[in-house]
Amino acid sequence: MLEIKNIVKDYTVGENAVHVLKGVSVAFRPCEFVAILGPSGCGKTTLLNIIGGLDRYTDGDIVVDGVSTRDYKDGDWDTYRNRRIGFVFQSYNLIPHLTAVKNVEMGLTIGGEGKEERRARALAALDKVGMRDYASAKPGRLSGGQMQRVAIARALAGDPDIILADEPTGALDSEAGVQVMRLLSEIARDRLVVMVTHNDALAAEYATRIIDLRDGVVTSDSAPYIPGKESRCPEETAAEAEFDEKSAETVQEGGKRAEPANAGGENAGGQPTPPEDGKSDRTKRPRRRVKEGGHSGMSLGTAVSLSFTNLMSKKGRTLLTALAGCIGIIGIILVLALSGGAQAYIRGMEEDALSQYPITVERTGISLTSALEMLTDGGEEAEKYPDGEEVNVNKVLGNVLEHLTDGTLINTNDLVSFKAYLEENMSEIEKYGYVKYDYGTDFDVFCNYVGGSSYMKVDPFIEGIEDALGSSMPGLIEMAEQFGSLLSVWDEMIDNRTLLESQYDLLGDSRWPSSYDEVV
DSSP states (O other): OEEEEEEEEEEEEETTEEEEEEEEEEEEEESSEEEEOOOTTHHHHHHHHHHHTSSOOOOEEETTTTTOOOOOOOOHHHHHHHHHHHEETTTTOOOOSOOOOHHHHHHHHTTOHHHHHHHHHHHHHHHHTTOGTTTTGGGGSHHHHHHHHHHHHHHHHHHEEEEOOOOTTSSSSHHHHHHHHHHHHHHSSSSSEEEEOOOOHHHHHOOEEEEEEEEEEEEEEEEOBBBBTOOSHHHHHHHHHHHHHHHHHHHHHHOOOOOOSSOOOBBBBSSOOTTTTTGGGGGGOOOOOTTTOOOOOOHHHHHHHHHHHHHHHHHHHHHHHHHHHHHHHHHHHHHHHHHHHHHHHHHHHHHHHHHHHHHOOOOOEEOOOHHHHHHHOOSSSOSSSSOOOOOOOHHHHHHHHHHHSSSSEEEEHHHHHHHHHHHHTTTHHTTOOOOOOOOOOOOOOOESSSSOOOOOOOOOOHHHHHHHHHHHHHHHHHHHHHHHHOOOOOOOOOOOOOHHHOOOOOOTOOOOOTTTTOOO
């Protein structure tokens, strides 16, 4: 049924390779209790994992019922593990928040069994290992031996052909270990059990076959098996022998010879005959019916249900984890909000500052670079303490006056071309600001809302100075007129309504202008 041929397993790290298994070849009987012995590091567990499909071999082949596994894909290995193999580990691997029966049902759930069928199989498996009364108990309330028996029941629930046990008694006391070994020995009567252990005494007492593994090589085999010469379990052989004996007695009593018929039919004496393959139908285990081409898998609803059960069994931890997660998320949100608010505030400050100090392009402008060059250029370096009668003159002011009219110091900008360029690219400019044109107009505007028929100038600065000083100080009045031209209360509004509303407040009953001939 199971045969491993020249199995090689190497673990490669960079250019270094560790040879764990070096051409191991073993054939197993359908029903026997095989114990693999050997020191630590000899490859026992690696061989067991390869047989169970938990690890991949580097070279060689595993033949299952005459079918090679060389071309197995991940889905095939999943199905092989779930439906052909039952695992029993030293650490039990029971889910702590599930009951014993739920733990046993887990493999059947992944295999796609129905609820009623998997519950019946799980209870039957627990009954077989003597744990039916503890079906509703959780692992935390069971002893080590009881948990190991639940693990064995979980392995048996799927009715696998092969049971793989990795140090099943390693974490148990001697009494519990003996109970587990007796249970495995009983299981091996109708299926293959392969056990890895360091306990030579238990292996010699309960195993029907002992294989010694040293440095990745089989050094001894107490009962080697040659496929084709033996193909039946001991129970099947005994049943067939009993059948042959009864058939012979029937022939002698009836006075005629029984002739063989088809498998599962009747002979000439009306007695049932064994099948052609030599196996008795009375001793065959009922096989799990597997959907053709189906693969193992857990439904979404089952996964959600198990997750919810896990959360409910750890309410305190779940609540603390959720609270810690919420605190972390809130902290991140606060940091992002603070950062965004600070950036928005700085951006607003920049916009306000730029609106008060805009970039201005006038018709004429002074070249500061040229002015600095003129101020620092004093001509030829003069002698510090001259002996002559000549008096040297500083030419800085003369240089400035000389270049006032030649275009070196004062530049004239082509505002017509610049305005045309701005209007062509206005869609791009509006993303970053606005454009305002100043035509240099000055208005003498009067209003009549002061009272009656009186009129008052809107900008009465100069008139107010003249009235205050009178005619006694004409020099001060002239200076006031010069500086007064720099003070203008008239300014063209920008066309950015949002910026206007953010920087100005309307007083009284005033409103924003709606046409070209209105002021505010």
